[in-house]
Amino acid sequence: xxxxxxxxxxxxxxxxxVEFKQRRDAGEDPKTILDDLGIERYCCRxxxxxxxxxxxxxxxxx
Amino acid sequence: MNISFSRxxxxxxxxxxxxxxxxxxxxFRRTMxxxxxxxxxxxxxIYDNNSALFDEMLAHRLGLxxxxxxxxxxxxxxxxxxxxxxxxxxCATYTLSVEGPRTVCSSDLIPADPKTAPVxxxxxxxxLVEDQKVVLEARAVLNIGREHAKWQPTLACGYKSYPVITxxxxxxxxxxxxxxxxxxxLALGSRSVEIVEAKLEDCSLCKLCEKACxxxxxxxxxxxxxxxxDTRYLFVVESDGSLPVxxxxxxxxxxxxxxxxxxxxxxNDISGGTVHEASS
Numbered sequence: 001x002x003x004x005x006x007x008x009x010x011x012x013x014x015x016x017x018v019e020f021k022q023r024r025d026a027g028e029d030p031k032t033i034l035d036d037l038g039i040e041r042y043c044c045r046x047x048x049x050x051x052x053x054x055x056x057x058x059x060x061x062x
Numbered sequence: 063m064n065i066s067f068s069r070x071x072x073x074x075x076x077x078x079x080x081x082x083x084x085x086x087x088x089x090f091r092r093t094m095x096x097x098x099x100x101x102x103x104x105x106x107x108i109y110d111n112n113s114a115l116f117d118e119m120l121a122h123r124l125g126l127x128x129x130x131x132x133x134x135x136x137x138x139x140x141x142x143x144x145x146x147x148x149x150x151x152x153c154a155t156y157t158l159s160v161e162g163p164r165t166v167c168s169s170d171l172i173p174a175d176p177k178t179a180p181v182x183x184x185x186x187x188x189x190l191v192e193d194q195k196v197v198l199e200a201r202a203v204l205n206i207g208r209e210h211a212k213w214q215p216t217l218a219c220g221y222k223s224y225p226v227i228t229x230x231x232x233x234x235x236x237x238x239x240x241x242x243x244x245x246x247x248l249a250l251g252s253r254s255v256e257i258v259e260a261k262l263e264d265c266s267l268c269k270l271c272e273k274a275c276x277x278x279x280x281x282x283x284x285x286x287x288x289x290x291x292d293t294r295y296l297f298v299v300e301s302d303g304s305l306p307v308x309x310x311x312x313x314x315x316x317x318x319x320x321x322x323x324x325x326x327x328x329x330n331d332i333s334g335g336t337v338h339e340a341s342s
Contacts, residue, residue, distance in 0.1 A: 001115070004126040004185055010302060011217045012128060015184045041218065055189045058114040 001055050008043035020048050065311075068263075075307040078224065079295040087221050087295040093314040096208040099138060100215045100304040101129040101154055101178060103202045110197040113166075113188045120188060120196070125212045127168050128181040128302040129154065129202055133313065135177065138204045154178040154202040162190030171200070178202065181303035215310050217300040223290030225265035229255055233285040238278045239271035248286075255286065263296055 002017040016037045023033045034045050063086070069076040079087060106121040113120070135151075142152035155174045160166045169183035188196065207214035227247070233254035240248045240255060245264040248255050248271060267288055275284035301307045329337040 001186060001188060004123050009217050012182055014186055015182050055114055059191050
């Protein structure tokens, strides 16, 4: 699961994840998505850019 | 001391702190980060959890959710009349009960007191598939950022000294500093370099313009000087939404006042009443 907050500054970034993922998968440039979502600082931007969702791989091992 | 805002809304404030000192500016910053109390989930009782996340991870994620805080209704547990046991005066309780398949969101966290609802409704907590279930009860308490970062009301909270740019008459308007400035503070005037209107506060005091000026062969001293005003500070304070920025600032200032008055009292006790309160 996406971390609730940015590790560095503490801004809540998890609310932006669903939209970010959708638009990135649709082929949009991550830069414009992040600018649109109002994620300004590079600490918050890396949270979304570098996230790999593995919850679906973990679900069988409850 | 005076404060003039250039921007103020519930989540972000930019302001200039005037007639101040480096010590006070830093004390103000530290108090806003570490001494203003907010609500955050501290105890979670899990009745059922067969999701892919461990109970501990679930509790940790719940703790990080910002909660709307009303400082007039709640007091800190150790100051509460219940003596630290937990009562409606110092604790906010929540229940959560979700069955899959769907993602558990912060809006599924049902507060007993609607004033303490989570700030955001769409924070994903855990993804559930068919036959998975999470049932829990959570208790949020008021505490300060010095105890744990989840109680910090601020995000980006910092300051810089007010820049003072002086351009002397030796400037020959060569424009090297204008090209070098990363913030676009300088522009070429008719006879010398000038500061762009309303751009002065963007100066990051990097002094690249001084270096550029020297590289232009002006001699030992550059014609442009960047100094900092030690009595004025440019602040940026951002809130996570649990408290409006204005309330954070007011609480922090009252807190500094209270702490310094306590210090005077203690010094008076030690010295036998020779310390006088300084006016601010």
